[in-house]
Amino acid sequence: MAYKLDLNGHRFFLAGNSIAYEYDRATNQRTDKIEGVRFDVVDLQNGYEHLNVLVAGAPTLLFDPDNDEIPTGTEVVFTNLNARPYVGRNGRIAVTASADACRLANQQRGKE
Numbered sequence: 369m370a371y372k373l374d375l376n377g378h379r380f381f382l383a384g385n386s387i388a389y390e391y392d393r394a395t396n397q398r399t400d401k402i403e404g405v406r407f408d409v410v411d412l413q414n415g416y417e418h419l420n421v422l423v424a425g426a427p428t429l430l431f432d433p434d435n436d437e438i439p440t441g442t443e444v445v446f447t448n449l450n451a452r453p454y455v456g457r458n459g460r461i462a463v464t465a466s467a468d469a470c471r472l473a474n475q476q477r478g479k480e
Contacts, residue, residue, distance in 0.1 A: 383438070406422050
């Protein structure tokens with residue numbers, strides 16, 4: 369059983385977004401198969417801690433990482449955010465997170 373972290377009420381600000389590719393665990397190599405989008409966010413309520421959140425499925429970037437600069441203070445909201453701690457290869461505790469969707473906080477909500 370994995371311990372889940374409760375991040376309800378936390379505000380996340382976007383630091384970056386990129387296409388996430390699947391890795392072949394046998395060879396430890398990246399494949400060409402797209403897994404989804406990885407959002408790099410900052411949690412202000414947790415000492416500016418960085419968190420990478422994977423949104424699986426069709427890749428929809430909020431900003432083009434090559435051409436667009438992310439405006440300062442761009443707040444994002446995740447749907448069904450699920451975060452779990454784990455012990456990394458270096459022996460330190462890390463957090464993995466996933467969500468069903470991500471949108472800008474000031475965007476109007478559509479059907480989810």
